[in-house]
Amino acid sequence: MINVKNFDIVTPGELLSDERNGREGTYEENEKVYSQFLGMVQISDRGINVNPLAGNYYPKEGDDIIGEVTEVSAKYWVVDINAPFYTRLDMRDVNFRAEEGELDRYIDIGELVYARVFRVYTNNAADISMRGTRYGKLESKMVSKIDPVKLPRLIGKEGAMINMIKDETKCDIVIGQNGVVWVDGEDNNRAAALSAIKFIDEHYVDSDLAEKVRRLLEDVRGKI
Amino acid sequence: MYEERFDKRKFDELRPMEAETGIIPNAKGSARFKIGNTEAIAAVYGPEEVKPRHIEKVNKGIIVCKYDMLPFSVPDRAKPGMDRRDIEISQVITNALNRAVILEDMPRAMVNVRIYITQADAGTRCASLTAASMACADAGLPMRDLVAAVAAGKIGDSICLDLTKEEEDFHEGGATDVPIGILPSKNEIVLLQLDGKVTREELKKVIEIGKKGAMEIYELEKAALKRRFLNESKS
Numbered sequence: 001m002i003n004v005k006n007f008d009i010v011t012p013g014e015l016l017s018d019e020r021n022g023r024e025g026t027y028e029e030n031e032k033v034y035s036q037f038l039g040m041v042q043i044s045d046r047g048i049n050v051n052p053l054a055g056n057y058y059p060k061e062g063d064d065i066i067g068e069v070t071e072v073s074a075k076y077w078v079v080d081i082n083a084p085f086y087t088r089l090d091m092r093d094v095n096f097r098a099e100e101g102e103l104d105r106y107i108d109i110g111e112l113v114y115a116r117v118f119r120v121y122t123n124n125a126a127d128i129s130m131r132g133t134r135y136g137k138l139e140s141k142m143v144s145k146i147d148p149v150k151l152p153r154l155i156g157k158e159g160a161m162i163n164m165i166k167d168e169t170k171c172d173i174v175i176g177q178n179g180v181v182w183v184d185g186e187d188n189n190r191a192a193a194l195s196a197i198k199f200i201d202e203h204y205v206d207s208d209l210a211e212k213v214r215r216l217l218e219d220v221r222g223k224i
Numbered sequence: 225m226y227e228e229r230f231d232k233r234k235f236d237e238l239r240p241m242e243a244e245t246g247i248i249p250n251a252k253g254s255a256r257f258k259i260g261n262t263e264a265i266a267a268v269y270g271p272e273e274v275k276p277r278h279i280e281k282v283n284k285g286i287i288v289c290k291y292d293m294l295p296f297s298v299p300d301r302a303k304p305g306m307d308r309r310d311i312e313i314s315q316v317i318t319n320a321l322n323r324a325v326i327l328e329d330m331p332r333a334m335v336n337v338r339i340y341i342t343q344a345d346a347g348t349r350c351a352s353l354t355a356a357s358m359a360c361a362d363a364g365l366p367m368r369d370l371v372a373a374v375a376a377g378k379i380g381d382s383i384c385l386d387l388t389k390e391e392e393d394f395h396e397g398g399a400t401d402v403p404i405g406i407l408p409s410k411n412e413i414v415l416l417q418l419d420g421k422v423t424r425e426e427l428k429k430v431i432e433i434g435k436k437g438a439m440e441i442y443e444l445e446k447a448a449l450k451r452r453f454l455n456e457s458k459s
Contacts, residue, residue: 009453011446012361013369013409036366038449053453055364056271084271084333123332205453
């Protein structure tokens with residue numbers, strides 16, 4: 001017996017089914033499946049998932065993330081990646097030659113880096129690396145934060161939503177999988193893109209979100 | 225004898241309630257719960273690194289809870305900061321939340337819960353616990369269940385639900401106050417205190433009536449948590 005439908009919103013502790021078919025976001029007690037999160041139900045052939053509607057970023061190996069440098073030491077930078085724990089970027093893991101003890105010459109406190117998570121510890125702390133040509137320092141300070149669980153809506157099906165925002169605003173946008181979004185472009189365009197991101201953050205359970213965002217962007221541009 | 229309640233409620237009737245989530249933008253999760261004239265605001269921060277370091281647990285997370293009554297919440301000014309009573313209530317709320325939140329899923333992390341009472345009219349620890357559990361759910365923490373808490377008790381010879389301050393101070397026959405917190409879908413008691421005198425049989429009845437009241441609160445909590453998302457989908 002499954003007690004819920006697809007796209008139902010459930011609270012923690014709500015009974016989902018008694019068939020032992022719970023998957024992510026659920027737990028089992030006395031052969032019954034309950035929800036762990038305030039989330040949305042997704043039923044597939046393989047079982048019931050609950051996708052949380054709010055939550056924290058937990059690093060996964062291979063994630064591309066944007067972090068802010070909060071501390072510079074002799075051999076590493078300490079980076080805030082929006083996760084429960086601070087993260088270390090070692091001087092050996094960058095794509096340029098860094099001199100020991102002079103790391104602030106390359107990346108200083110308050111600057112942003114685009115990097116990859118390459119190791120995750122059991123307590124969800126992580127190490128990041130900047131090896132590879134696609135990673136590096138991000139110049140501008142224009143960032144916006146969005147709940148990581150809402151990122152799929154911001155990106156859209158095969159990047160449809162984010163490409164639409166890029167085309168409409170002519171901005172360069174980099175999304176970190178930790179929920180930090182970096183936007184670069186002309187001032188007006190940048191403001192438009194940021195307002196679109198904020199709109200998605202607030203209305204991400206809406207249906208036909210793409211149409212609404214398009215209308216919002218046209219509105220904003222009309223005023224300018 | 226206490227035959228009719230001061231506010232004309234039935235003996236097993238709750239005061240009018242309000243619940244709301246997402247009221248503090250800077251917190252990860254937040255909630256407001258109001259029952260009668262008692263109002264509690266809860267905010268949840270974290271999970272984050274444990275400070276001070278020595279309270280860290282390697283295999284599970286910890287909850288640090290602080291309950292405080294604001295100076296204007298009671299007729300006499302309450303001294304700001306934690307007094308003995310606040311420390312006790314913080315502790316019982318922490319114990320209750322430890323059962324509700326799945327701490328094993330966040331090793332070495334800490335969750336901060338701050339609760340403020342803006343208006344007090346008895347039953348503040350129950351209102352706080354209810355608000356805190358809603359705030360935890362709103363913050364996206366993994367939880368076994370929400371917590372619903374309500375005070376039940378005995379006034380004179382009658383068993384009552386959700387006592388007010390006026391009733392708690394009732395003299396003829398004495399008043400007994402029993403705060404009860406449960407995990408509604410598990411039917412598990414996570415908070416039970418007793419202040420006053422009851423017999424064994426009466427206590428069973430008091431717990432029975434308290435559980436019934438808590439189930440009502442649970443329905444309201446669920447509705448409040450879902451409302452934010454249902455409203456947005458209509459707009």
